[in-house]
Amino acid sequence: MNTRxxxxxxxxxxxxxxxxxxxxRAEEGVAGEMTLRYAMPYxxxxxxxxxxxxxxxxxxxxxxxxxxxxxxxxAYLTPARYREWHTLRVADQPPSPxxxxxxxxxxxxxxxxxDPTAYRMTEDFPPIQREAQLHWVERYLPVxxxxxxxxxxxxxxxxxxxxxxxxxGSAYGRSxxxxxxxxxxxxxxxxxxxxxxxxxxxxxxxxxxxxxSLKGNYREILPQSGASSLHTSLQLLLLNAQLLFDAFRESHxxxxxxxxxxxxxxxxxxxxELPTAGKPDDLREARRADRLRRRAGRKLQQDEVHIxxxxxxxxxxxxxxxxxxxGFYTGVMDGAFGPLSHAAxxxxxxxxxxxxxxxxxxxxxxxxxxxxxxxxxYVVDLKLFARLLGAYAPPTEEVAREEEDxxxxxxxxxxxxxxxxxxxxxxxxxxREAYGAQQRHPNRRVYYGLRxxxxxxxxxxxxxxxxxxxxxxxxxxxxxxxxxxVIKRIQEGIGLFLEGFxxxxxxxxxxxxxxxxxxxxxxxxxxxxxxxxxxxAVSLSDRGASAGDIREHLSYLRRMGAGVSYFMEVxxxxxxxxxxxxxxxxxxxxxxxIGRWVRGWLSGQGGREVxx
Amino acid sequence: MADNKTxxxxxxxxxxxxxxxxxxxxxxxxxDVMGTGAPDGGESKPLRFAQxxxxxxxxxxxxxxxxxxxxxxxxxxxxDTVTFVKExxxxxxxxxxxxxxxxxxxxxxxxxxxxxxxxxxxxxxKR
Numbered sequence: 001m002n003t004r005x006x007x008x009x010x011x012x013x014x015x016x017x018x019x020x021x022x023x024x025r026a027e028e029g030v031a032g033e034m035t036l037r038y039a040m041p042y043x044x045x046x047x048x049x050x051x052x053x054x055x056x057x058x059x060x061x062x063x064x065x066x067x068x069x070x071x072x073x074x075a076y077l078t079p080a081r082y083r084e085w086h087t088l089r090v091a092d093q094p095p096s097p098x099x100x101x102x103x104x105x106x107x108x109x110x111x112x113x114x115d116p117t118a119y120r121m122t123e124d125f126p127p128i129q130r131e132a133q134l135h136w137v138e139r140y141l142p143v144x145x146x147x148x149x150x151x152x153x154x155x156x157x158x159x160x161x162x163x164x165x166x167x168x169g170s171a172y173g174r175s176x177x178x179x180x181x182x183x184x185x186x187x188x189x190x191x192x193x194x195x196x197x198x199x200x201x202x203x204x205x206x207x208x209x210x211x212x213s214l215k216g217n218y219r220e221i222l223p224q225s226g227a228s229s230l231h232t233s234l235q236l237l238l239l240n241a242q243l244l245f246d247a248f249r250e251s252h253x254x255x256x257x258x259x260x261x262x263x264x265x266x267x268x269x270x271x272x273e274l275p276t277a278g279k280p281d282d283l284r285e286a287r288r289a290d291r292l293r294r295r296a297g298r299k300l301q302q303d304e305v306h307i308x309x310x311x312x313x314x315x316x317x318x319x320x321x322x323x324x325x326x327g328f329y330t331g332v333m334d335g336a337f338g339p340l341s342h343a344a345x346x347x348x349x350x351x352x353x354x355x356x357x358x359x360x361x362x363x364x365x366x367x368x369x370x371x372x373x374x375x376x377x378y379v380v381d382l383k384l385f386a387r388l389l390g391a392y393a394p395p396t397e398e399v400a401r402e403e404e405d406x407x408x409x410x411x412x413x414x415x416x417x418x419x420x421x422x423x424x425x426x427x428x429x430x431x432r433e434a435y436g437a438q439q440r441h442p443n444r445r446v447y448y449g450l451r452x453x454x455x456x457x458x459x460x461x462x463x464x465x466x467x468x469x470x471x472x473x474x475x476x477x478x479x480x481x482x483x484x485x486v487i488k489r490i491q492e493g494i495g496l497f498l499e500g501f502x503x504x505x506x507x508x509x510x511x512x513x514x515x516x517x518x519x520x521x522x523x524x525x526x527x528x529x530x531x532x533x534x535x536x537a538v539s540l541s542d543r544g545a546s547a548g549d550i551r552e553h554l555s556y557l558r559r560m561g562a563g564v565s566y567f568m569e570v571x572x573x574x575x576x577x578x579x580x581x582x583x584x585x586x587x588x589x590x591x592x593x594i595g596r597w598v599r600g601w602l603s604g605q606g607g608r609e610v611x612x
Numbered sequence: 613m614a615d616n617k618t619x620x621x622x623x624x625x626x627x628x629x630x631x632x633x634x635x636x637x638x639x640x641x642x643x644d645v646m647g648t649g650a651p652d653g654g655e656s657k658p659l660r661f662a663q664x665x666x667x668x669x670x671x672x673x674x675x676x677x678x679x680x681x682x683x684x685x686x687x688x689x690x691x692d693t694v695t696f697v698k699e700x701x702x703x704x705x706x707x708x709x710x711x712x713x714x715x716x717x718x719x720x721x722x723x724x725x726x727x728x729x730x731x732x733x734x735x736x737x738k739r
Contacts, residue, residue: 013733014733016730016733016734503725503729504729506722507722507725507726507729508726508729508730516640522641523639523640523641524639524640525638525639526638526639526640527711528638529715529718531719531722531723531726533726536629536630536631536632537629537630537631537632537715537716537718537719537722538631538632538633538634539631539632539633539634539711539712539715540633540634540635540636540638540679541633541634541635541638541708541711542635542636542637542638542639543635543636543637544639547707550707550708550710550711553711554711554714554715554718557714557715557718558718561718561721561722561725564721564724564725564728565725565728568725568728568729568732569732571729572729572732572733573732575733576733
């Protein structure tokens with residue numbers, strides 16, 4: 001089936017044509033085509049999500065990984081569980097019952113501590129039964145991931161709470177504690193798995209460290225010992241890394257308007273070649289590079305550099321976070337500018353040389369990172385570095401939508417949409433290492449911020465196009481951002497749509513509810529119920545079905561009935577989105593559009609408006 | 613469904629609800645339906661849904677399938693309910709009567725879901 005046929009089918013459904021032929025085509029499009037195109041199982045299931053067959057399950061699996069990452073960061077899961085999860089992931093093994101139980105318990109705690117209005121339309125999380133809990137998570141996985149991701153986002157996704165009370169046992173309190181860990185925990189020298197769960201009295205001293213790093217600019221609003229509230233400006237700083245970075249720049253005077261230069265100097269144990277702006281045999285460029293080195297050497301000798309960027313290395317962590325967000329840094333935010341940070345910076349500079357709308361001129365990029373003369377030290381011009389990272393900061397929702405549209409328009413104009421559709425899932429496998437190999441490096445994290453990913457991809461569209469065209473090049477940076485942005489849309493949008501379509505198929509397209517009982521003599525008794533559009537219902541049961549088989553079937557009917565309003569909205573709206581397309585688009589583009597509607601809906605903005 | 617059907621037509625269709633419960637020989641071969649997928653119910657057993665449906669269609673169409681009605685309920689718009697039940701139910705068949713009654717309740721939910729879905733589709737079209 002191609003998208004033109006699928007769009008036509010959705011138009012039929014939108015026009016209230018629920019005839020069997022339409023139902024069959026819709027089923028073929030969703031259960032057949034979408035499952036393969038989007039690597040999402042239909043229906044969902046943890047058993048299937050870890051199925052070694054990579055074609056139909058990878059994105060569902062990825063969504064579970066993201067959930068586990070967020071739950072670990074929010075201290076609902078221990079780091080040991082996180083390691084175990086990724087060790088099994090690499091081995092293509094399903095989670096053990098114990099591990100799955102821990103994840104389900106974590107989900108239950110998270111839902112209980114999250115804002116209840118986010119779950120007003122969902123069923124309640126089952127309190128005890130593991131099987132029922134697993135069904136709940138399977139059903140609402142995109143919702144859960146969306147909510148949990150807000151609490152670990154550095155992109156200002158989480159709203160500041162004016163009614164927050166220090167020490168309260170909430171997901172918000174965990175989120176604040178998580179940020180203190182990221183900015184102040186020393187992963188190298190004092191690594192420990194013991195974590196303070198909620199932000200509270202014990203973590204207040206870290207705010208004083210934060211203020212010290214910001215040169216005392218926030219002293220007046222720092223909470224005193226025993227304080228019950230936390231000033232919203234301080235909350236905002238913790239929730240939004242870009243604001244914190246800007247505050248850091250301002251207090252250390254390396255804003256664009258600052259007269260003085262500000263440098264970061266670091267050593268690498270192994271010599272690495274820096275990228276050159278021109279050809280290697282270009283004598284003029286070589287001389288220029290040499291001049292830059294000598295100048296850097298003089299600056300070092302004249303002590304015009306500030307090596308320390310804050311006694312807790314907050315500044316370096318913020319730089320690493322910026323590189324991580326731009327899709328180049330795969331390491332831990334540890335405050336030590338080592339080989340991984342260096343490689344990420346080199347990669348970012350190289351990418352910026354081909355940016356669609358560069359914020360730095362080539363000569364400025366040459367000066368951004370230079371090797372000190374006669375030593376292994378590297379000198380980074382932080383003013384230029386900050387300006388470059390600022391260009392990668394997540395844009396507003398509206399701008400992100402424009403940039404996403406521009407990305408897809410470029411792909412279509414280049415005639416690459418069909419190729420992308422055909423090869424995306426297969427080529428996604430080449431990104432495994434870029435995700436950070438958490439089974440070996442359990443303190444590494446994957447960046448999932450959608451607006452930041454779109455921005456990163458948008459800044460170097462040319463790279464993305466060359467990757468689609470099959471020209472071999474580094475996948476970190478814009479290409480990695482693009483792939484993750486597409487995957488994120490698909491996981492969220494298609495994950496919810498596939499679940500929603502089950503409801504639409506059962507309640508509008510006449511798809512029967514079928515349960516299979518316990519097998520006897522190689523045959524399984526069948527119990528089925530079909531609701532017809534004229535509101536007649538037929539139940540048909542095998543005479544051999546036991547009371548238990550029938551109870552199971554009824555429980556299935558009840559479960560579906562409980563979620564029907566929620567999912568009917570998702571499914572009918574997504575069908576409306578597809579039916580409203582004036583021209584056929586590729587499958588991935590279609591997935592992105594559905595994902596955009598779903599995100600708008602999840603955020604409470606209203607889905608359709610975000611497609612305008 | 614019928615061409616150019618309006619929401620009003622659907623509302624008229626909703627004026628009554630008929631639920632029928634049938635029993636018969638309705639089994640599927642285990643080996644034929646085991647696969648990598650789950651049935652549409654999302655239950656834990658890995659099964660091939662399409663295969664199940666093919667088998668079922670084959671079974672139901674058989675001349676000797678011996679499918680018989682066990683109970684039927686008619687609910688009119690004013691909620692008057694009439695239920696017909698097969699005579700001389702055996703103790704084993706009593707469980708199906710509970711099943712039937714539960715299905716009547718589920719049909720009420722289904723009716724609301726269908727109306728809701730249709731309304732949302734229409735609402736989407738108007739935007």
